[in-house]
Amino acid sequence: MKTRAAVVEGPGQPFRLVDLDIDDPRADEILVRIKAVGLCHTDLTIKEMLPAEMFPRVFGHEGAGVVEAVGPDVEGVGVGDHVVMSFRSCRECARCESGEVGYCDQTMALNYMGYRMDGSTTFHRDGADVAGSFFGQSSFSELAIGSADNVVVIDPTVDLAVAAPFACGFQTGAGAVLNTIDPRPASSIVVYGAGAVGLAAIAAAGARGVETIVAVDTQNSRLEHAEGLGAVGVNPADLPDGEFVDRIRELTGGGATAGVDTTAVPKVITQAVQALAPRGTLVVVGLGAPEIELDAIDLMQNGKIVRGCIEGDSDPLTMIPELLDMLAAGTLPLDTLITTYRFDQINEAVEDVAAGTVVKPVLVF
The missing domain is CATH 3.40.50.720 (NAD(P)-binding Rossmann-like Domain)
Structure with a gap:
C-alpha cells in the first residue's frame, strides 16, 4: 500500500512529505487511517539526538484516526473504530503486569528503535527500509500500523483533532x-x-x-x-x-x-x-x-x-478514556490549547511552536 508521510532524512533535517510503501498489518497489528496527529516536543528533540544511521525515519506519536484493517489475532478493536494511538508496552513483563506499563522492560525496542521486534520496518521506499514504529505507530503518515497495546478505542463523537494530544502530551x-x-x-x-x-x-x-x-x-x-x-x-x-x-x-x-x-x-x-x-x-x-x-x-x-x-505513570488503555471523560465534563478544558494545521504545514507548525506562538499544534489530514 502507498501512504504519504513526513520523512526526516537525517539528524536535524526538516520534515519532507514523500510517498512510501507501508506493509499490510500482520496478525497482531492494526492499520489506522490517521485523521489528526499532535506535534510533540519529543518528536523534535529525538530527531536532533539520533545518530545518522537511524535515518531516514518517520516520527509522530500522537495519532488519532479510524481503523482500516485489523489482524486476525487482535481482540477489542474493529474496523471503523475511532482510536487514539499511544506508546507501546509488552504487557508481559513484571512491570507491565503490575500496571507500570510506562516502565516496560521492552520500552526502548518497542518505541524508539524504528523497527518491529523482529528487525523489520513497516515503511519502505524504492525497496529500501525506512525506520518507523516510533512509539509503535509513526503517525506522521496518512496510514500507520499499531498494536492492541497502544491503540485505544474512543467514543466516535469525540473530535479526533482534540483527542490526539491525549496520546502523549x-x-x-x-x-x-x-x-x-x-x-x-x-x-x-x-x-x-x-x-x-x-x-x-x-x-x-x-x-x-x-x-x-x-x-x-x-x-x-x-x-x-x-x-x-x-x-x-x-x-x-x-x-x-x-x-x-x-x-x-x-x-x-x-x-x-x-x-x-x-x-x-x-x-x-x-x-x-x-x-x-x-x-x-x-x-x-x-x-x-x-x-x-x-x-x-x-x-x-x-x-x-x-x-x-x-507518560504520567499512565496506562493509556484506561487513562486516555478517563481524561476524555473529564474533557467532556468540562473539568479538563484542554481543547482551547490546540491549534490545527494541514499535514503539509508540518514545518510551519514546528516553527510556530518553537517561537511560542502556539501551545499545541495538531496536524489534520
Whole structure:
C-alpha cells in the first residue's frame, strides 16, 4: 500500500512529505487511517539526538484516526473504530503486569528503535527500509500500523483533532498530577514550563481542587493560558536575580507541596527542588539535559523527593478514556490549547511552536 508521510532524512533535517510503501498489518497489528496527529516536543528533540544511521525515519506519536484493517489475532478493536494511538508496552513483563506499563522492560525496542521486534520496518521506499514504529505507530503518515497495546478505542463523537494530544502530551502532564503526585486539595503545586504538558498538569491540579497552583514560564502568553486554568503566573525574567525561589516560597506558604518540571533545564530543576517544602516532591517529565545539580544535604534534611515520570505513570488503555471523560465534563478544558494545521504545514507548525506562538499544534489530514 502507498501512504504519504513526513520523512526526516537525517539528524536535524526538516520534515519532507514523500510517498512510501507501508506493509499490510500482520496478525497482531492494526492499520489506522490517521485523521489528526499532535506535534510533540519529543518528536523534535529525538530527531536532533539520533545518530545518522537511524535515518531516514518517520516520527509522530500522537495519532488519532479510524481503523482500516485489523489482524486476525487482535481482540477489542474493529474496523471503523475511532482510536487514539499511544506508546507501546509488552504487557508481559513484571512491570507491565503490575500496571507500570510506562516502565516496560521492552520500552526502548518497542518505541524508539524504528523497527518491529523482529528487525523489520513497516515503511519502505524504492525497496529500501525506512525506520518507523516510533512509539509503535509513526503517525506522521496518512496510514500507520499499531498494536492492541497502544491503540485505544474512543467514543466516535469525540473530535479526533482534540483527542490526539491525549496520546502523549496531555496524558503526561495530567497523569503526573493525577497519578504520580495525587494531590490533596489543601496542597500546593508549582508547574515549571507552561507548554502543552505543563498546562495539562495545571488543568489536572485544578480538576483535583488544589488550593494553590503556580505556573512558571518566561513567555507571558503561556502564563495567560495558565492563569485561565486557575494558576498564578510567575515570569522569572521579571524578578531580580536571586529572588525567584523566595517568590515561589512566598506564593506557596513557605514551600511547594509538589512541583512538576517540564523544562529539563538543570538550573530550573535545581531551583524547583529548593522551592519545595519539607517532604515535598518534584516530578521530572522533561526530556533534555542528562545531568542536574542537587543539594544532597537539603534533600536528606528536608526529606525531599525528586523522581522521574514516564507518560504520567499512565496506562493509556484506561487513562486516555478517563481524561476524555473529564474533557467532556468540562473539568479538563484542554481543547482551547490546540491549534490545527494541514499535514503539509508540518514545518510551519514546528516553527510556530518553537517561537511560542502556539501551545499545541495538531496536524489534520
